[in-house]
Amino acid sequence: xxxxxxxxxxxxxxxxxxxxxxxxxxxxxxxxxxxxxxxxxxxxxxxxxxxxxxxxxxxxxxxxxxxxxxxxxxxxxxxxxxxxxxxxxxxxxxxxxxxxxxxxxxxxxxxxxxxxxxxxxxxxxxxxxxxxxxxxxxxxxxxxxxxxxxxxxxxxxxxxxxxxxxxxxxxxxxxxxxxxxxxxxxxxxxxxxxxxxxxxxxxxxxxxxxxxxxxxxxxxxxxxxxxxxxxxxxxxxxxxxxxxxxxxxxxxxxxxxxxxxxxxxxxxxxxxxxxxxxxxxxxxxxxxxxxxxxxxxxxxxxxxxxxxx
Numbered sequence: 274x275x276x277x278x279x280x281x282x283x284x285x286x287x288x289x290x291x292x293x294x295x296x297x298x299x300x301x302x303x304x305x306x307x308x309x310x311x312x313x314x315x316x317x318x319x320x321x322x323x324x325x326x327x328x329x330x331x332x333x334x335x336x337x338x339x340x341x342x343x344x345x346x347x348x349x350x351x352x353x354x355x356x357x358x359x360x361x362x363x364x365x366x367x368x369x370x371x372x373x374x375x376x377x378x379x380x381x382x383x384x385x386x387x388x389x390x391x392x393x394x395x396x397x398x399x400x401x402x403x404x405x406x407x408x409x410x411x412x413x414x415x416x417x418x419x420x421x422x423x424x425x426x427x428x429x430x431x432x433x434x435x436x437x438x439x440x441x442x443x444x445x446x447x448x449x450x451x452x453x454x455x456x457x458x459x460x461x462x463x464x465x466x467x468x469x470x471x472x473x474x475x476x477x478x479x480x481x482x483x484x485x486x487x488x489x490x491x492x493x494x495x496x497x498x499x500x501x502x503x504x505x506x507x508x509x510x511x512x513x514x515x516x517x518x519x520x521x522x523x524x525x526x527x528x529x530x531x532x533x534x535x536x537x538x539x540x541x542x543x544x545x546x547x548x549x550x551x552x553x554x555x556x557x558x559x560x561x562x563x564x565x566x567x568x569x570x571x572x573x574x575x576x577x578x579x580x581x582x
Contacts, residue, residue, distance in 0.1 A: 276300050277484075280338035280380075282371075283345030284318065285309040285579050287444040288385065291437055292342060292477030300481075303336045305345070309440075310580040324362055329370045333378055340484050341375050342383045343368060346414070350389075350534075353410035364413035369420035376425040381487075383429040383480055388468065388495060390415045390432065393535025396467065396499075400491045400544055407533040418491070429483055431494040434538065437473030437563065438572040440579035446470070447563060450506040454515035461523040462503030468538045469495040470505070472559030474566075482549060492545040498556040499539040508556075512564050 277300045283289035284304025293304045293316050302316035311318040321332050323345060333341075346364050347353055353360035368384055375382040389411040390404035406412040421428050436447035443452070447470075453460035471479075471494070479494055500508075506520040525534050542553050566572070 277339045278337060279303070279340045279342065280305065280332070280336045281342045281344060282323065283307075283343075284313075285311055285440060286344060286348075287437055287439040288433070288435060288473050288476065289342075289344035290440060290575060290578070291473035292344060292480060295474055295477035296481055303338070305332060306579075307345070311578055312580055313578040323367045323371075329367070330374050333374050333380070337378075338380050340381050340383070341371065342385070342480055342484075343371055344385050346385070348387075348410070350408055350410045353413065354408065357409045357413075360409050360413045361416070364410070365416040365420055368417040369424055372421040372423075372425035372428055376427070381427065381429070381484055382421070382425055383431060383484055384417070384421045386418050386430055386432045387411065387414045388432050388434045388493070388538045388540050389535055390418070391535055391538060391540075393467075393537040396537035396539035397541055398493070398539070399541045400493055407535055411535075422491075427489045429489055430491045431480065431483070432492070432540065433476060434468050434470045434495045434540075435473045435476050436470045436559075438566055438575055440575045442572055442576065445473070446502065446505065447509055450509040450520070451513065454506075454510050454513070454519055457516070457519070459519045459521050460506065461528060462501070462506035462520040463525045463528070463534075464501055464503045464522045466502045466525050466534055466536055466538075467499055468502065468505075469497070469499040469540055469542075470556065470559075471496040471554055472562055474562065475554040475559055479549075479553070483545075486549065488548055492548075493540040493542050494545055494553070495540045495542060496556045496559065497542060497546075497553045500556065508560060512560055513567075 285306040297315035392405040
């Protein structure tokens, strides 16, 4: 595998930072961040507002990437409900501009989307199933998929669900459970919401493999094991030796969340597994790695990489 020039947007976020760190040992990585300054040590960084006029093309001209992994998004679901126009610009229009300009320059694009494009009424969704997004976040992400496909026929689109350590230590469901349980606080675990999360580090390596193999089109890139969010919280508790009783079984209907959540986001991954020639990473190994990273001081190192605005 030869070194590639890779641009990763959203490099201060949960997925972007972990993907950049997974790619950096073998590739020439540049990470773009909007509000935060980065000092990761292992890869170059650029601070740029992708919403600024001409910013996307300037970023591509400056970095001359062979591969672009677009992780930047407004992924805070309730924030999207409060400001749908900002969500549309970030989640729909920026992917359109990026897909268009990447296609013109001849690089390859992997655009990150979400499992939330489905309404979750039945689960076991394949790539050929019709989406039905319930929230502003999901609708704008689906529009982003359509824009990327329209502007760049050779692009990769990966629908994901992930967990892991972030620089803020507040970006993933695993961190939510860890933060509450480690402080001895109770927390809600939805018994009626099912998902298929993958460790961000595993997902980053999967992206690199997908690009190296020259894949294109739409893929479900989620974990091979699907569980309820309540059971996920219980497994975090058992993993770290916390009190499992602090995870309170709750229905999402009683949660008071602003945006609708899809109850069953089990996704089928046979297409990606077949095209890669191996099974996708599972939740058990991902959780074990999540715990090992904690023991190695990885969360603290991430926090030190992201500087103040």
